[in-house]
Amino acid sequence: MHISTDIWTWLAVILTFGIFSFLWKDNPFYKFCEHLFVGVSVGYTIALTWYNSVYPDLITPLFRQGKPLYIIPFVLGLFYFARFIPQVSWLVRIPMGFVLGWASGVAIPAFFQTNIIKQIQGTLLTPGIFSRWDVFLWALISFVGVICSVLYFFFSREHKGALKVAADTGIVFLMIGFGASFGYTVMARMSLLIGRFQFLLRDWLGVIK
Amino acid sequence: MRRSIPLAICLIMGIVMMVQFFVPHPISVGFYDLTTKWIRIVSAFALVLGVGSLALYHLDRLQRRRAGWVYSIVTLVALVVTAVIGLVWGVKPGSPLQEVIFKNMLVPLNASMFAILAFYMASAAYRAFRARTKEAALLLIAAFIVMLGMVPVGAAIWGKLPEVAEWILSVPNMAAKRAIVFGVALGAIATSLKVILGIERGWLGGGK
Amino acid sequence: MNIWERLLKIDRKIIFVVMAVLVLFPLLKPLGLGVSSGPRAKAVFDAVDAIPPGKTLLISVDFDPASMPELYPMLVALMRHAFARDVKVLLCGLWITGAGLADKAVTEIPPEYGKEYGKDVVYLGWKAGVDAVILGMGENIKNVFPVDYYGHPLDSLPMMQEVVRLRDIPFMVAISAGTPGFGDWLLYGQSRYGLRVGAGVTAVSAADAYPYLQTGQLTGLLAGMKGAAEYEVLLTRKGYSKAYMPAVAAMDSQSLAHLVILILVVLGNVAFFATRMKRR
Numbered sequence: 001m002h003i004s005t006d007i008w009t010w011l012a013v014i015l016t017f018g019i020f021s022f023l024w025k026d027n028p029f030y031k032f033c034e035h036l037f038v039g040v041s042v043g044y045t046i047a048l049t050w051y052n053s054v055y056p057d058l059i060t061p062l063f064r065q066g067k068p069l070y071i072i073p074f075v076l077g078l079f080y081f082a083r084f085i086p087q088v089s090w091l092v093r094i095p096m097g098f099v100l101g102w103a104s105g106v107a108i109p110a111f112f113q114t115n116i117i118k119q120i121q122g123t124l125l126t127p128g129i130f131s132r133w134d135v136f137l138w139a140l141i142s143f144v145g146v147i148c149s150v151l152y153f154f155f156s157r158e159h160k161g162a163l164k165v166a167a168d169t170g171i172v173f174l175m176i177g178f179g180a181s182f183g184y185t186v187m188a189r190m191s192l193l194i195g196r197f198q199f200l201l202r203d204w205l206g207v208i209k
Numbered sequence: 210m211r212r213s214i215p216l217a218i219c220l221i222m223g224i225v226m227m228v229q230f231f232v233p234h235p236i237s238v239g240f241y242d243l244t245t246k247w248i249r250i251v252s253a254f255a256l257v258l259g260v261g262s263l264a265l266y267h268l269d270r271l272q273r274r275r276a277g278w279v280y281s282i283v284t285l286v287a288l289v290v291t292a293v294i295g296l297v298w299g300v301k302p303g304s305p306l307q308e309v310i311f312k313n314m315l316v317p318l319n320a321s322m323f324a325i326l327a328f329y330m331a332s333a334a335y336r337a338f339r340a341r342t343k344e345a346a347l348l349l350i351a352a353f354i355v356m357l358g359m360v361p362v363g364a365a366i367w368g369k370l371p372e373v374a375e376w377i378l379s380v381p382n383m384a385a386k387r388a389i390v391f392g393v394a395l396g397a398i399a400t401s402l403k404v405i406l407g408i409e410r411g412w413l414g415g416g417k
Numbered sequence: 418m419n420i421w422e423r424l425l426k427i428d429r430k431i432i433f434v435v436m437a438v439l440v441l442f443p444l445l446k447p448l449g450l451g452v453s454s455g456p457r458a459k460a461v462f463d464a465v466d467a468i469p470p471g472k473t474l475l476i477s478v479d480f481d482p483a484s485m486p487e488l489y490p491m492l493v494a495l496m497r498h499a500f501a502r503d504v505k506v507l508l509c510g511l512w513i514t515g516a517g518l519a520d521k522a523v524t525e526i527p528p529e530y531g532k533e534y535g536k537d538v539v540y541l542g543w544k545a546g547v548d549a550v551i552l553g554m555g556e557n558i559k560n561v562f563p564v565d566y567y568g569h570p571l572d573s574l575p576m577m578q579e580v581v582r583l584r585d586i587p588f589m590v591a592i593s594a595g596t597p598g599f600g601d602w603l604l605y606g607q608s609r610y611g612l613r614v615g616a617g618v619t620a621v622s623a624a625d626a627y628p629y630l631q632t633g634q635l636t637g638l639l640a641g642m643k644g645a646a647e648y649e650v651l652l653t654r655k656g657y658s659k660a661y662m663p664a665v666a667a668m669d670s671q672s673l674a675h676l677v678i679l680i681l682v683v684l685g686n687v688a689f690f691a692t693r694m695k696r697r
Binding site: 008015020023030032036037039042045047050052054057083090092100106116122143149150170173182184185187190192193199 | 212217218221223225246247251254260277284285287292294300306308313315319322323328344351353374384390392393395398400402412
């Protein structure tokens with residue numbers, strides 16, 4: 001056992017226990033850590049945004065390289081500050097309109113290609129479908145599953161008759177899907193706990209590698 | 210004017226970017242390149258909205274001495290100190306922002322916040338996860354198989370368990386998730402179109 | 418109150434303690450259950466293995482410290498794999514609080530293989546505007562990142578003379594904890610620039626990646642800490658690394674934790690139905 005003598009490791013340990021103390025009950029130590037976390041995260045984000053985005057992408061080309069066109073995004077960016085000045089707060093809508101219009105415009109073809117066309121292709125065409133019986137069967141089950149699950153979300157008509165049969169079949173697939181997600185979620189949460197324990201045992205107490 | 214100008218900008222940008230996708234002409238590519246640069250700059254400024262709202266909320270809580278106002282001091286001081294340290298000493302390796310604040314404050318706080326969820330998940334699994342219906346039972350069985358099949362102990366219990374788990378993930382789970390992907394994609398496309406055409410105006414907020 | 422009713426009303430702190438002890442125990446005394454690699458992790462491994470030496474692997478660090486135990490070992494393992502094969506590594510990130518994690522890996526891993534910053538590895542850093550970042554990189558990486566994370570102009574880095582745009586990159590792995598993440602790389606990097614994408618994801622979002630695996634949009638998948646452990650095993654088996662394997666070391670705890678959850682669900686259900694039957 002080699003307990004760490006690094007003051008910063010001890011700080012990390014204290015903050016870890018501060019958050020863990022919530023397991024006992026909500027308490028001032030936890031609340032302190034929680035609020036510290038929010039402040040530190042936002043402060044970190046400000047510094048990173050300046051050094052990674054604003055300085056190299058705007059300050060350098062506009063003020064150091066003298067590229068006048070950059071005045072446009074600069075002014076658009078400054079309009080965000082208007083949000084906090086009631087008289088001109090409507091100006092914030094201009095950069096938002098610019099970003100939303102741009103993002104929506106590029107998203108439509110991308111979503112269509114990636115999540116509609118490719119996914120339909122994948123549902124209808126499975127490579128080597130006739131080469132083995134199991135590949136064929138699983139492709140068929142997948143096809144039925146996709147159709148029935150989509151139909152389950154079709155609420156424009158009452159679920160009765162053939163639609164009810166399909167929707168009920170869709171629920172079976174959806175429940176298995178949610179079960180799989182839950183199983184994986186357990187895995188994820190446990191991993192995070194293990195990671196924290198590894199930190200305490202390794203970096204702080206020095207009892208494991 | 211206060212609403213029509215932003216709506217017009219949104220409409221023009223949306224249509225131009227959509228059309229641009231199908232037009233590989235140098236002018237089209239040049240415009241795309243230019244606006245892509247601008248968008249990155251403007252997006253960075255959007256941070257102002259988040260920081261401003263957070264600071265205003267905590268300043269207001271502090272001024273009115275609302276419950277927990279002392280903790281607002283913690284948030285505000287941490288925000289200012291971290292930002293100043295970052296801006297003055299930079300973000301390079303060895304800087305106080307990286308070595309002290311990131312590695313020994315942000316990492317343990319953020320990681321621990323999510324780590325404690327494991328305990329609540331265990332408690333919830335015991336108290337709330339009931340096989341009351343056929344559907345719930347199905348969910349439970351699928352979860353058990355994936356949970357065991359994905360870790361070494363599953364293979365130790367039954368050698369075929371990882372394969373069964375993989376089948377669940379690749380066939381019925383894949384089908385269900387694909388249906389959701391379709392739904393999300395159609396929703397995203399419809400919302401994008403509504404934003405571009407000015408039918409969805411929630412982003413304009415209230416006021417004139 | 419009978420035994421089942423008492424069992425249903427058990428204090429949750431007892432569950433917490435049981436969970437903590439059973440997760441801690443195998444970390445101190447490993448059970449040696451071993452880890453085998455599945456086809457999805459193998460697909461990512463094979464794709465990295467197929468990159469010709471001298472070419473570049475792009476890794477997008479799209480996670481923050483909250484997902485570090487699951488995803489950081491993947492980042493380290495991928496970098497080790499690339500360096501062992503003399504493949505260059507280009508890193509960037511779409512999550513601002515992940516910037517420091519990538520920096521940690523860039524500082525620690527290349528020296529293990531005698532690799533040099535700027536020649537064998539470059540860390541571009543983080544940028545705002547997810548879709549604009551990826552689309553911009555598709556046209557010209559230098560337009561998006563005129564300087565790297567450390568402030569070096571990209572023109573001054575020898576590695577960046579050969580990597581101009583996304584089409585110059587034979588394969589990328591998006592290590593993502595959610596959105597933005599591999600989905601955005603598929604949406605904008607693959608659909609427009611034909612980028613070949615593999616994913617390393619948190620287990621929470623692993624099940625959602627399967628539709629993209631079936632279509633071949635995703636070359637392979639590393640799912641959670643288990644995915645990282647599988648990659649570590651493959652690395653060691655091929656002789657690419659002899660380093661400590663944190664994800665593999667965690668797998669015994671992971672197994673026990675899953676067993677505990679399973680037992681708790683069964684026990685909770687048995688107690689619930691026994692109590693309900695008695696009431697009827």
